Amino acid sequence: MIALLLAWRPFLDPLDAHDVWYLLLIPLALGISWSYKAVRVRSLDEFWRQMLAMTIQTIVAMIALGLAVFIFVEHLVPMILPIRM
Amino acid sequence: MTTPESPQSQPPQTGADEPAWVEIERFHPLAAVAALILPGAGHALLGEVKRGVLIGTGVLGLFFGGILIGGIDVVDQREDFIWFVGQAMVGPIAFGVDSLYQHRYKAWGPERAYRAGNPGEVRIMGVNPENGRPAPVWITGPPGSMPPSSKSLAKVNEIGTLYATLAGMLNVIAVLDVLFHRRRIATGARA
Numbered sequence: 001m002i003a004l005l006l007a008w009r010p011f012l013d014p015l016d017a018h019d020v021w022y023l024l025l026i027p028l029a030l031g032i033s034w035s036y037k038a039v040r041v042r043s044l045d046e047f048w049r050q051m052l053a054m055t056i057q058t059i060v061a062m063i064a065l066g067l068a069v070f071i072f073v074e075h076l077v078p079m080i081l082p083i084r085m
Numbered sequence: 086m087t088t089p090e091s092p093q094s095q096p097p098q099t100g101a102d103e104p105a106w107v108e109i110e111r112f113h114p115l116a117a118v119a120a121l122i123l124p125g126a127g128h129a130l131l132g133e134v135k136r137g138v139l140i141g142t143g144v145l146g147l148f149f150g151g152i153l154i155g156g157i158d159v160v161d162q163r164e165d166f167i168w169f170v171g172q173a174m175v176g177p178i179a180f181g182v183d184s185l186y187q188h189r190y191k192a193w194g195p196e197r198a199y200r201a202g203n204p205g206e207v208r209i210m211g212v213n214p215e216n217g218r219p220a221p222v223w224i225t226g227p228p229g230s231m232p233p234s235s236k237s238l239a240k241v242n243e244i245g246t247l248y249a250t251l252a253g254m255l256n257v258i259a260v261l262d263v264l265f266h267r268r269r270i271a272t273g274a275r276a
Contacts, residue, residue, distance in 0.1 A: 009234075011152050011153055012157055012234040012235070013156050013234065014154065014158070014235060014236075015153065015154050015155075017154070017241055021240035021241060024244045027150060028248060031147040031251070032147070034143035035143030035147065035256075038140045038142075039140060039258055039262045040262075044135055047139065
């Protein structure tokens with residue numbers, strides 16, 4: 001791991017995050033909420049609260065969508081169309 | 086700077102403790118151009134400096150965050166043109182990163198493809214296989230040699246590309262907001 005980090009050249013080489021790629025969706029949700037709310041909030045006093053709320057909503061929605069797709073693919077589809085060997 | 090072409094005034098809003106205000110929409114083409122050149126500059130030009138700084142930080146944070154995750158390979162006009170269309174909305178910075186990648190980190194491979202280097206290859210000046218002119222080429226280097234940048238693959242490439250493209254899409258929202266900018270003006274009266 002240390003050898004990999006030492007060999008990594010930021011901005012030139014990709015991050016070795018293939019096993020934890022889903023964690024990168026958290027800063028993505030934060031960045032989207034940050035940019036969107038910076039444009040949309042009427043008063044910047046509300047910015048931090050609204051940005052945090054949108055980030056949490058986005059992450060919860062992504063987890064819910066992931067669960068829904070998992071249940072559909074792993075449980076519902078085999079019930080509708082059982083695999084016959 | 087501001088052109089009061091089509092002000093759309095709303096009726097004064099009043100609350101128990103708030104001053105009455107009107108919202109005026111104005112058309113700001115120069116501010117929109119500034120926002121396209123540098124994310125957040127449009128709002129800063131209209132006097133909303135703090136908002137402009139927040140927009141610039143968010144958009145550029147996403148753009149460079151994508152490059153940090155997926156490497157410079159996530160901004161590639163030749164190989165990922167559709168994604169680059171979205172990334173281009175970040176402005177000249179996106180074109181600069183792409184130009185840097187095309188001219189400093191890619192070269193012609195022996196299979197006549199202009200591409201990023203593979204591990205074990207080094208970049209030297211050679212001949213463009215298409216027109217015979219001097220151009221960088223990849224050759225097999227000494228053991229352990231690495232190209233100046235690495236190609237990103239799979240999920241890390243997808244997420245890095247998504248970050249950079251979403252940065253451009255969000256800057257489009259900022260540009261449209263500044264182009265038809267609404268400003269609240271208090272009338273001073275209290276309910």
